[in-house]
Amino acid sequence: MLSKVITIAQQKGGTGKTTLAVNLALSFIKFHNFKVAIIDTDPQGSLGKWYMIRNDKGYSNKNLTFKTASLWGAQYESKILKETNDVIIIDTPPKIESDARPAIEAADLVLIPLAPSHVDFWATEAIIEIAKKAKRKILTQINRANHRSKLIQDTYDYIKSINVLSTNTLLGHRQIFVSSMGEGRTVVEKQRKGKAIEEIKAITNKIISELN
Ligand SMILES: Nc1ncnc2c1ncn2[C@@H]1O[C@H](COP(=O)(O)OP(=O)(O)OP(=O)(O)O)[C@@H](O)[C@H]1O
Ligand SMILES: [Mg+2]
Structure with missing residues (x-):
């Protein structure tokens, strides 16, 4: 049992904490056979809503535990x-x-999603x-990236300047992340292959290597 805690945090709203x-x-469960617990500490309850939709629709929650907490x-x-x-x-x-x-x-690891934007x-x-x-170990994740944006290099420069870790993987701005969430699902369940899955897999692997 790995028994590691990842806190996803970011002051700015809508950066992708709950999506991540x-x-x-589900990526930890599907590709690594892990037992995973998710804790919703957000009064907005987005994570809880996602979980409730999942339950109502009868999707498998094998190896997944949901809790709420302050x-x-x-x-x-x-x-x-x-x-x-x-x-x-x-999820905060x-x-x-x-x-x-x-x-x-x-x-054990604080994961910070940020868009390639100075405001973030x-x-x-x-x-x-x-x-x-x-x-704490700090890992940043660039989310909602347009791969051609000139701001991506600025974002990596910024991350380097504050001396924290970053994944090498950009999480692209992809509609599948939006639509799957509303259905109580995830991209790893909705698609067999594709860029979104490859991105999530790479980020999962990076996190595991940082946790070990
Ligand atoms: N990579 C992505 N591509 C496209 N849309 C995304 C991506 N990541 C997140 N989104 C969308 O952006 C919106 C905000 O995402 P999410 O709710 O995960 O952010 P959050 O940081 O948890 O927000 P909050 O601070 O309000 O809790 C949602 O509509 C979500 O579907
Ligand atoms: Mg959220």
Whole structure:
């Protein structure tokens, strides 16, 4: 049992925290045969809604556990879930700043999605500071990328300048991420092959190598 906690955090709303949470969870289950728990700490409850739709439609939740918790509660909850799961993924709300501390401290790895945009760079700083203070491993993930955007190099330069890790994989702006979520599914369940799956697989592998 790996028993590792990943907290997905980012001050800015809509950067893909919940999308990454569900796609990584199913990727860990499908490609690595892991037992995975997901914890929704966001009062918006997007992760919970996704899980409820899944349940109502009867999709398999084999090896997947869902919990809700406050940001404080996630620390306690993840400790318990570590006994029976390989990976625990904590999805957090936007605008958390100082409230984020317990969920960050609970983590072995803090995963920060950001779009290739200067606005996202600025919004990322508060979480990075908290995660650095807590001496947690920080992995950034560029999301909703247009591969031809000139801002991608700027984003890698920014990530390098703040001295945190990054995956080598861009997660593209793809409609399949939007539509699958609304159906209570993920790209790894919807498609057998394709760019979106390859991206999620590569990010999953990078996370596993950082956790080991
Ligand atoms: N790679 C992507 N390609 C296309 N759309 C995406 C991608 N990632 C996320 N989205 C879409 O962007 C919107 C925001 O994503 P998501 O809810 O995952 O962000 P979030 O960071 O969890 O937001 P919040 O801060 O409100 O919790 C959703 O409509 C989602 O489907
Ligand atoms: Mg969310």
